[in-house]
Amino acid sequence: MTSKRHIISILLQNEVGALTRVTSLFATRGYNIESLNVAPTDDPTVSRLTLVTSGSEAVVQQIVNQSLKLIDVVNVDDMTSDQHVERELLLIKLRVPPSLTVRLRESVTKANARVLSDEPESFTVELTDSESQINRFVAEVGSFGEVLEVVRSGALAILRGATTLRA
Numbered sequence: 030m031t032s033k034r035h036i037i038s039i040l041l042q043n044e045v046g047a048l049t050r051v052t053s054l055f056a057t058r059g060y061n062i063e064s065l066n067v068a069p070t071d072d073p074t075v076s077r078l079t080l081v082t083s084g085s086e087a088v089v090q091q092i093v094n095q096s097l098k099l100i101d102v103v104n105v106d107d108m109t110s111d112q113h114v115e116r117e118l119l120l121i122k123l124r125v126p127p128s129l130t131v132r133l134r135e136s137v138t139k140a141n142a143r144v145l146s147d148e149p150e151s152f153t154v155e156l157t158d159s160e161s162q163i164n165r166f167v168a169e170v171g172s173f174g175e176v177l178e179v180v181r182s183g184a185l186a187i188l189r190g191a192t193t194l195r196a
Contacts, residue, residue, distance in 0.1 A: 031085065032083045032084055032085055032088075033083065033084075033085075033109075034063075034081060034082075034083050034109070035081070035082055035083065035084065035089045035107050035108075035109045036079065036080075036081055036107070036108040036109050036113070036115060036184050036186045037079070037080050037081075037082065037089070037092065037093065037096075037105065037106070037107050037108065038077060038078070038079050038105070038106050038108050038186060038194050039051060039077070039078040039079075039080070039096055039102055039104070039105045040070070040075055040076070040077055040078075040102070040103040040104040040105075040194060040195075041075070041076055041078060041099075041101045041102050041103060042074065042075065042076075042101040042103065043069060043073065043074050043075060043076045044101055046101075047076070047101035047102075048067055048076075048078065050099050050100075050101060051078060051096065051099060051101075051102070052065070054092075054095055054096060054099065055082070055092070058091075058092075058095070060082055060084065060088070060092060061082060061083070062080050062081070062082055063080075063081040063082060063083065063183070064080065064081045064181075064182075064183025064184055065078070065079075065080045065081075065183060066078070066079045066080070066182060066183055066184075066185055067079075075103060077194075079108075079183075079184060079185050079186060080183075081183060081184050089107050090107075093105045093106075093107055104194055104195065106188075106194050108186040108187075108188065111188055111189075111192070112188065112189040112190065113186045113187060113188050113189055114186065114187050114189060115159055115160070115184050115185070115186045116157050116158065116159065116184075116185055116186075117157070117158065117159065117160050117163050117181060117182055117183060117184050117185065118155070118156075118157050118181070118182040119154075119155065119156045119157070119158075119163045119166065119167070119179070119180070119181050119182075120145075120153065120154070120155055120178075120179075120180040120181075121153070121154050121156075121166075121167060121170065121176065121178070121179050121180075122151050122152070122153045122154075122176075122177040122178040122179075123151065123152045123153075123154070123170060123171070123173065123174050123175065123176055123177060124150065124151055124152075124174050124175040124177055125152055125173050125174035125175075126174060129173040129174060130152075132173055133152060133170060133173045133174075136166070136169055136170055136173070137154055137170075140156055140158070140162070140166050141156070141158075142154050142155060142156035142166065143155045143156075151177055154170065160184060163181065167179060
């Protein structure tokens with residue numbers, strides 16, 4: 030069985046301890062969470078948790094089934110099994126010598142990123158894209174100078190078309 034990357038979306042009641050119960054499910058079964066995002070939905074009583082993990086299809090199906098048994102969980106979907114749109118947010122702070130500033134700006138433009146701050150001692154750049162494009166961008170702009178800090182949101186995903194993950 031091959032292990033592959035999965036994006037799992039979980040709708041859960043916006044209650045104290047709900048997130049802990051979901052993450053404990055993963056920890057007690059030895060599943061690693063590679064990234065995790067939680068925020069309220071358009072319904073303030075329901076939050077959407079998006080996490081990335083790796084495992085075989087059978088392992089991920091077990092995660093989905095076990096998650097559905099948790100009292101706070103409303104719905105669960107392995108987004109990678111359906112057509113979906115995936116994005117991640119990157120904030121990167123760089124120290125770039127003046128001689129490479131033009132090349133940095135060209136890379137930012139080419140990637141459809143934005144310079145948020147271009148102070149003499151550092152550039153802060155924002156990019157929203159797929160995980161692979163963000164990895165490529167970090168490597169590219171990192172070659173222009175010193176990477177001072179990297180902040181990534183982890184994956185967010187939404188199903189394509191009219192299908193939705195609903196409570």
